[in-house]
Amino acid sequence: MSTETVDTSFIPDLPKGPLCEYRDRAKFDWKRLRLFFEEEKVLRIKYKIWKILESDPLFAKPKQTLPTDQQKRIAAMQMNRMAHLDIAPSDVYNLSFQEKTRYLMSVNEAIHSVCPSLSVKIALGVGLFNNALLAMGTERHMKYYKAAWNREIVTALAITEVAHGSNTKCIRTTATYDPKTQEFIINTPDFEAAKCWVGNLGKTATIALTFAILYTSDGVNHGLHGFLVPIRDPQTLKPYPGVLVGDIGEKIGLNGIDNGFVMFTNYRIPRENLLNRTGDVTPDGSYVSVFTEPSKILGAALESFSAGRLGIMQESVNTLSSAAVIAVRYAALRKQFGYEMDGPEVSIIEYPLQQWRVFPYLAAACVLKISVYELTNTYLATVEKSQADSNGFEMLTQIVSEIHAVISSSKPLMTWTARDAIQEAREACGGHGYLKASNLGELRNNHDPSCTYEGDNNVLGQQASNWLLRQWEGTVESPVGTAKFIQRRDRILALNYSDIIARFPLDSMDFVIHSYEWLLCFLLKKTSSAMKHAISQGHHKFDARNNAQVYGARDLSRAYAEYYALYNYQKRVEAPNLDPKLKDILNLLFLVYAYWCLDKHMTTFYEGGFDLSLKFVKEVRARLLQKCRELKDSAVSVADAIAPPDFALNSVIGRSDGLLYQNLQMEFMTNPGALERPSWWKDVITPPKSKL
Numbered sequence: 196m197s198t199e200t201v202d203t204s205f206i207p208d209l210p211k212g213p214l215c216e217y218r219d220r221a222k223f224d225w226k227r228l229r230l231f232f233e234e235e236k237v238l239r240i241k242y243k244i245w246k247i248l249e250s251d252p253l254f255a256k257p258k259q260t261l262p263t264d265q266q267k268r269i270a271a272m273q274m275n276r277m278a279h280l281d282i283a284p285s286d287v288y289n290l291s292f293q294e295k296t297r298y299l300m301s302v303n304e305a306i307h308s309v310c311p312s313l314s315v316k317i318a319l320g321v322g323l324f325n326n327a328l329l330a331m332g333t334e335r336h337m338k339y340y341k342a343a344w345n346r347e348i349v350t351a352l353a354i355t356e357v358a359h360g361s362n363t364k365c366i367r368t369t370a371t372y373d374p375k376t377q378e379f380i381i382n383t384p385d386f387e388a389a390k391c392w393v394g395n396l397g398k399t400a401t402i403a404l405t406f407a408i409l410y411t412s413d414g415v416n417h418g419l420h421g422f423l424v425p426i427r428d429p430q431t432l433k434p435y436p437g438v439l440v441g442d443i444g445e446k447i448g449l450n451g452i453d454n455g456f457v458m459f460t461n462y463r464i465p466r467e468n469l470l471n472r473t474g475d476v477t478p479d480g481s482y483v484s485v486f487t488e489p490s491k492i493l494g495a496a497l498e499s500f501s502a503g504r505l506g507i508m509q510e511s512v513n514t515l516s517s518a519a520v521i522a523v524r525y526a527a528l529r530k531q532f533g534y535e536m537d538g539p540e541v542s543i544i545e546y547p548l549q550q551w552r553v554f555p556y557l558a559a560a561c562v563l564k565i566s567v568y569e570l571t572n573t574y575l576a577t578v579e580k581s582q583a584d585s586n587g588f589e590m591l592t593q594i595v596s597e598i599h600a601v602i603s604s605s606k607p608l609m610t611w612t613a614r615d616a617i618q619e620a621r622e623a624c625g626g627h628g629y630l631k632a633s634n635l636g637e638l639r640n641n642h643d644p645s646c647t648y649e650g651d652n653n654v655l656g657q658q659a660s661n662w663l664l665r666q667w668e669g670t671v672e673s674p675v676g677t678a679k680f681i682q683r684r685d686r687i688l689a690l691n692y693s694d695i696i697a698r699f700p701l702d703s704m705d706f707v708i709h710s711y712e713w714l715l716c717f718l719l720k721k722t723s724s725a726m727k728h729a730i731s732q733g734h735h736k737f738d739a740r741n742n743a744q745v746y747g748a749r750d751l752s753r754a755y756a757e758y759y760a761l762y763n764y765q766k767r768v769e770a771p772n773l774d775p776k777l778k779d780i781l782n783l784l785f786l787v788y789a790y791w792c793l794d795k796h797m798t799t800f801y802e803g804g805f806d807l808s809l810k811f812v813k814e815v816r817a818r819l820l821q822k823c824r825e826l827k828d829s830a831v832s833v834a835d836a837i838a839p840p841d842f843a844l845n846s847v848i849g850r851s852d853g854l855l856y857q858n859l860q861m862e863f864m865t866n867p868g869a870l871e872r873p874s875w876w877k878d879v880i881t882p883p884k885s886k887l
């Protein structure tokens with residue numbers, strides 16, 4: 196979209212102050228850049244939500260860490276408050292599926308940047324629950340959809356058990372049909388099969404969408420199914436008899452969420468509570484399935500979680516942005532050392548080492564923002580198409596598999612990049628970065644589980660590499676186009692650095708994309724050969740696959756997500772209607788991120804013989820440093836273009852006014868009890884032994 200004609204007046208101006216020294220050096224308008232990264236309608240929604248939350252005291256950030264029970268209470272109250280705030284007007288529900296989901300995702304992004312616990316609570320209690328209901332339930336369950344939407348019920352999604360998380364196929368909770376009463380009897384065989392880590396379940400959930408193995412009365416196992424299992428009386432919040440439910444205790448972060456465990460003992464639920472879209476039990480107890488393969492039943496259900504993973508990616512890119520914004524603003528303001536002992540000091544942003552540590556994360560935030568946006572569009576368009584097409588799922592199998600592969604590699608890439616960015620930013624801000632009021636600790640603790648939930652990153656990444664290997668070993672089926680390059684594998688692998696550099700300059704996006712295609716083909720060839728060799732030597736396929744992960748499939752999965760991100764960013768930047776004033780900065784951000792990523796794959800490039808003369812590695816590293824240097828005068832304005840408002844950023848060292856030391860002074864002087872004698876002073880004084 197061209198930003199030439201776009202109105203930027205709704206984006207609040209930033210306060211003038213010390214950051215202007217760098218802001219004034221940028222050769223582009225940061226508001227226009229902001230509108231490149233986010234559509235106007237999305238941004239308008241976010242600013243509206245931020246305004247609503249900022250004006251409501253219930254969403255004010257406490258200065259000190261509250262006891263976990265208090266955090267849970269506040270998050271639950273915030274959740275209830277949501278229903279009464281002007282967040283999603285009724286006409287939103289008349290929008291198309293794509294538009295409606297986009298709207299709700301934008302709302303979530305804004306909420307997440309202020310209250311991560313609340314966002315996760317809503318995602319679990321409304322988003323994931325309702326998506327799973329749509330995917331697995333039928334008309335008879337739609338009353339729950341509406342009730343969850345209106346917060347009449349507090350819901351949870353119970354999949355994980357104490358002894359099984361990633362391997363959902365080994366879940367052991369059972370649901371046995373009793374034709375006499377037309378009920379399912381839910382049982383937890385032992386503590387290892389207790390559902391656990393389930394968000395909202397610890398203290399508040401009244402109903403849990405629970406995964407259990409369905410047994411008919413003849414003792415036949417029909418595989419994993421979803422059931423709506425009432426947990427507590429909504430009026431008293433007391434658990435029903437047969438349900439032993441509790442909170443798992445304090446966590447590293449996200450303590451506003453009551454993650455819980457539950458065990459069922461001969462607990463009866465009505466037959467209708469089975470989510471029966473893919474398979475049903477008749478009143479007399481016969482099982483009827485729509486799919487013939489049980490794995491497809493599970494696949495269809497779990498596919499509905501893609502929207503949740505996309506939400507996590509959006510949140511992670513925002514978290515990554517916040518960390519980069521704090522580190523960049525701080526670096527521009529903080530001065531240490533100088534040319535002369537007693538001369539003026541230099542801003543730490545001027546140091547190549549600081550630039551190399553921080554700027555790639557700034558660039559990553561920009562590139563990955565586009566990537567997750569494009570991926571979401573592809574996903575939403577596909578779901579909408581499958582909803583309209585009566586043959587639905589089956590017709591779209593290849594597209595769904597490919598999107599699943601991109602999501603399975605991109606979720607790890609984005610969550611890990613955000614995780615690393617937060618730590619680097621914390622250190623890049625020195626001691627002040629360790630202050631709670633810097634917000635980097637909160638970002639770290641709250642972001643951390645994103646690497647695990649909705650699919651552990653290392654496990655999820657394997658699903659992407661498995662798909663890629665299938666494309667490599669069979670016919671390439673890549674309707675979305677992310678793996679079409681595999682069709683050119685022989686030509687790609689015949690090239691090397693000298694061939695590519697002869698056709699595309701090192702500073703071009705095409706050079707990067709062609710280098711990535713070579714890297715991916717090499718990793719595919721290497722991983723596939725290693726697995727085939729192991730199998731030919733008599734190893735089990737299971738071992739062959741596991742042994743090919745390190746330095747093979749794992750790197751492949753990550754490189755594929757980077758390639759997808761860079762490829763989509765290139766497409767956006769090369770679109771004919773791009774604002775010409777943004778072209779240079781967008782190119783620069785691409786190159787900083789691309790060289791930084793390529794640098795991490797240097798050993799593999801060398802191993803594959805891409806360039807044995809070492810010119811490639813030397814050039815990429817030199818260019819990375821050069822591009823970081825070029826980015827230095829624009830970095831503060833790029834940070835402004837991706838920063839949330841100060842209220843959401845909530846960082847005393849990252850505020851947009853740039854009044855670093857005044858803000859710190861205020862923080863030190865006003866933190867509760869800062870200047871008071873401790874209440875326990877008498878406990879620590881030692882009475883004098885002698886008269887002084």
Ligand SMILES: Cc1cc2nc3c(=O)[nH]c(=O)nc-3n(C[C@H](O)[C@H](O)[C@H](O)COP(=O)(O)OP(=O)(O)OC[C@H]3O[C@@H](n4cnc5c(N)ncnc54)[C@H](O)[C@@H]3O)c2cc1C
Pocket residue numbers: 319352353354355358359360361362391392393394449454644647648649650651652653654
């Ligand atoms: C804050 C939070 C909220 C959560 N909310 C919910 C919820 O609402 N509902 C719910 O059902 N669950 C929830 N979970 C659970 C979450 O979904 C699981 O933790 C996740 O699926 C990972 O499973 P696990 O913990 O059993 O890890 P495991 O599967 O045991 O993995 C442990 C380690 O082993 C590695 N590993 C496993 N298999 C392989 C393999 N094949 N090859 C190589 N390495 C492997 C993994 O990479 C990981 O590092 C939540 C978790 C957290 C932290």
